Each structure stands twice: as C-alpha cells, then as structure tokens.
Amino acid sequence: MGEIMTSVELTALQAAQSDAVAAAVRAAIAVHGGWLPFEDYLRLVLYAPGLGYYSAGSVKFGAAGDFVTAPELSSLFAHCVANQCAQVLAITGGDVLELGAGTGSLAAGVLTRLAVLGQLPRRYLILEVSAELRARQRQALSALAPALAARVEWLDVLPAVPIAGVMIANEVADALPFQRFVIDGAAAYERGVGLSADGQLIDADRPASPVLLAELARLAPQGWPPHYESELCPMLSPWMAVVAQALAHGVLLLIDYGLPRHEYYHWQRDRGTLRCHFRHRAHDDPLLYPGVQDVTAWVDFTRVAEAGCEAGLEVTGFCTQAAFLLANGIEAEVAAADDAVARARLAAQARVLLLPGEMGERFKVMALTRGFDEPMRAFALQDLRRSL
Numbered sequence: 001m002g003e004i005m006t007s008v009e010l011t012a013l014q015a016a017q018s019d020a021v022a023a024a025v026r027a028a029i030a031v032h033g034g035w036l037p038f039e040d041y042l043r044l045v046l047y048a049p050g051l052g053y054y055s056a057g058s059v060k061f062g063a064a065g066d067f068v069t070a071p072e073l074s075s076l077f078a079h080c081v082a083n084q085c086a087q088v089l090a091i092t093g094g095d096v097l098e099l100g101a102g103t104g105s106l107a108a109g110v111l112t113r114l115a116v117l118g119q120l121p122r123r124y125l126i127l128e129v130s131a132e133l134r135a136r137q138r139q140a141l142s143a144l145a146p147a148l149a150a151r152v153e154w155l156d157v158l159p160a161v162p163i164a165g166v167m168i169a170n171e172v173a174d175a176l177p178f179q180r181f182v183i184d185g186a187a188a189y190e191r192g193v194g195l196s197a198d199g200q201l202i203d204a205d206r207p208a209s210p211v212l213l214a215e216l217a218r219l220a221p222q223g224w225p226p227h228y229e230s231e232l233c234p235m236l237s238p239w240m241a242v243v244a245q246a247l248a249h250g251v252l253l254l255i256d257y258g259l260p261r262h263e264y265y266h267w268q269r270d271r272g273t274l275r276c277h278f279r280h281r282a283h284d285d286p287l288l289y290p291g292v293q294d295v296t297a298w299v300d301f302t303r304v305a306e307a308g309c310e311a312g313l314e315v316t317g318f319c320t321q322a323a324f325l326l327a328n329g330i331e332a333e334v335a336a337a338d339d340a341v342a343r344a345r346l347a348a349q350a351r352v353l354l355l356p357g358e359m360g361e362r363f364k365v366m367a368l369t370r371g372f373d374e375p376m377r378a379f380a381l382q383d384l385r386r387s388l
C-alpha cells in the first residue's frame with residue numbers, strides 16, 4: 001500500500017487516450033456540480049465505449065500488457081475449471097456461460113478439455129461488455145476445431161430463458177465499479193473525484209450520504225477505527241440479481257482475489273484494497289493515467305454470499321484457489337505432461353497458481369448454486385464457508 005508510481009513513459013497513443021478520458025472525466029465532474037462519485041469515475045475510465053480501459057484497444061493481459069490472470073498464465077487453470085464443469089454438466093446437461101471472458105483463453109481451454117472428457121456443453125456462451133475484448137475472443141476461438149468453435153455464442157445481454165449448467169466469472173467481480181469511503185474520527189466521507197484549481201483530477205471527499213452511513217454501520221457494527229479508508233461494491237447485489245436470474249439449474253463459479261468481510265475490513269487494512277495495474281506495476285493512485293491503467297478492488301466474499309442468497313442462490317462452497325485446483329486434479333495435469341521439459345514448465349506455472357505468496361490464497365473460489373445438491377469436487381479439500 002502507499003506505493004508511489006514512478007513515472008512510466010506512455011506511448012503517444014496511450015497519452016492521447018488518457019487525455020481524451022481525462023477530458024471526459026472533467027466534463028462529467030462539471031455535469032455533477034464539481035464532484036463525481038468514484039463509481040461513476042470508474043464507469044468512465046474502465047468502460048466508456050471506445051475510450052475506457054476495457055473498451056479501448058490496449059493489450060491489458062499477458063507479458064506485453066498490464067497484468068496476468070490465471071487462464072493467461074497457464075492452461076492448467078482452464079483444465080481444472082473444466083474438470084469441475086464436467087462434474088456439474090454430467091448432472092445438469094446444458095450450457096457453460098462465461099462472464100467477462102478476457103482474451104478467450106479460459107473458454108478455449110475449458111472447451112478443449114471438456115471435449116477430451118466427453119462432456120461438451122450444448123453451447124459455450126460468452127457475455128463480454130467490452131467490444132474490443134469480444135473481437136479478440138472471436139479471433140482466439142476461431143482457431144479451435146470447428147466442432148468446438150461452433151458451440152461458442154456471444155451474448156449482448158444475459159439469456160432471457162435461464163440456462164442449466166455452469167456460469168464462470170473469473171476476475172469479473174473485482175472489475176465492477178466500486179465506492180470509496182474514508183473514516184476520520186467520528187466523521188465518515190465518500191471519496192469521489194474533483195478538480196484542483198489548475199484543473200488536475202484530485203481525490204475529493206464529501207460527507208457520507210445516509211445510505212452510505214447505514215451501510216458502514218452494517219459492515220462494522222462494532223465501529224470503525226478512527227482513521228480508515230476502504231472500498232465497497234454496492235453494484236454487486238444488482239449484478240448478482242441479474243446473473244442469478246439467468247441460472248435455472250446449476251452452478252455459478254465465482255473466482256477472484258478477495259476475503260471474507262471480517263478480514264476485508266480488518267483494522268490493519270486501513271488503506272483499503274484498491275489496486276491499479278499498469279505494465280505489471282501495482283500502485284494505488286487511480287487518478288493516474290485515466291483510461292490506460294486497470295483499477296480494481298478486492299472482493300468482499302461475504303457480500304458475494306449475501307448477494308447470492310438475496311438472489312435465491314445457495315452458497316455451496318468457498319475455498320482458496322489452491323484448494324480448488326488441487327481438488328480438481330492439478331497435480332495429475334502436471335504429471336501428464338508429454339515430456340520432462342513440458343512437465344517442468346507446467347510445474348513452475350502450478351507453483352504460481354498454488355503458492356500462498358502468489359495466487360494460491362489471495363484468490364478464492366465460491367460456488368453459488370440453484371437446485372444443485374451434489375457435493376462438488378472443488379470443495380473436497382477445504383470448506384471456508386464458516387469464515388463468511
């Protein structure tokens with residue numbers, strides 16, 4: 001926390017994009033009377049059509065981008081997710097629906113593996129809000145065998161007829177716009193974005209609204225430390241409600257970096273969980289390079305569970321990514337490599353996915369189900385639901 005981002009040269013294209021996004025933010029601040037809620041700031045810098053980080057053409061994922069996600073890091077991740085999907089699909093039949101499919105790596109790996117397991121879904125549906133990523137996914141998935149590629153369909157909205165099967169959301173909940181708050185003594189503020197006298201974007205705090213005050217009292221009934229700042233994601237609940245509506249029978253697998261609430265709002269985490277990613281550097285200044293850096297916050301998994309239950313789903317499992325991957329056969333996947341070189345490469349990737357100091361414990365997996373009572377193989381090794 002509190003890192004200073006040392007200056008990084010933007011390309012001319014990135015600088016132009018960032019200037020255009022900053023101009024859009026300034027205009028929005030003016031429309032809002034001088035103060036823009038942080039959630040609205042994020043909607044602009046991440047998702048403004050043609051301009052935002054996810055909507056415009058930056059590389060984002062992988063070595064040449066800003067961050068690496070598990071499916072980009074290793075095919076092992078997709079294979080383990082597919083092993084879990086196969087168990088569910090054998091009971092529910094139906095479809096896989098992936099939310100926010102990034103570059104399409106997970107979709108490609110899951111479909112390929114499900115074909116090997118003889119458990120292909122009827123369709124592999126993708127809901128992607130970014131037109132640019134959707135184009136990238138189309139290109140990546142067109143390289144699949146025609147019998148697999150033919151199952152992929154892109155959706156503009158969630159299906160009106162609810163599906164049976166599996167929904168997957170890897171690193172999507174952390175990408176939803178969130179709110180920031182600041183506790184200072186007895187006072188609570190909502191942190192938004194304003195303008196300095198010379199027109200620069202700055203943090204700007206307003207007294208918390210009655211709605212935010214009530215939410216803060218609910219999140220920490222025993223009270224907050226005197227100096228504290230953090231984040232919360234009011235959008236999670238309406239998002240979950242529409243996602244849940246589209247699931248008739250089966251499992252929503254939500255995978256993300258996050259914590260149960262009592263750890264998320266631990267008194268020692270007094271600078272919150274907000275993180276920005278730009279060219280593999282993490283820092284905590286969301287006003288830097290608007291539109292060309294990713295801005296995220298960790299996921300409060302207690303909120304995910306509450307939102308799922310409100311939406312009529314059941315929380316049937318919660319564990320670390322390491323426990324999920326081990327229970328879904330990651331070791332056997334490594335052992336099955338064609339030769340010693342491939343095995344060594346996969347073993348190195350498995351370490352990053354599994355180790356506590358890497359992705360193994362920061363990332364959690366939650367299963368939210370409807371009408372699905374079978375114990376899932378994912379949670380054979382660990383059940384953290386009591387921590388929620």
Ligand SMILES: C[S@@+](CC[C@H](N)C(=O)[O-])C[C@H]1O[C@@H](n2cnc3c(N)ncnc32)[C@H](O)[C@@H]1O
Nearest residue numbers: 054069099100101102127129130170171172175
């Ligand atoms: C951090 S990326 C993760 C991508 C991919 N799942 C992976 O693991 O590589 C977040 C993704 O979620 C998408 N996204 C954000 N909000 C979304 C929403 N409301 N519905 C569907 N996708 C969304 C973004 O466009 C992007 O593809």
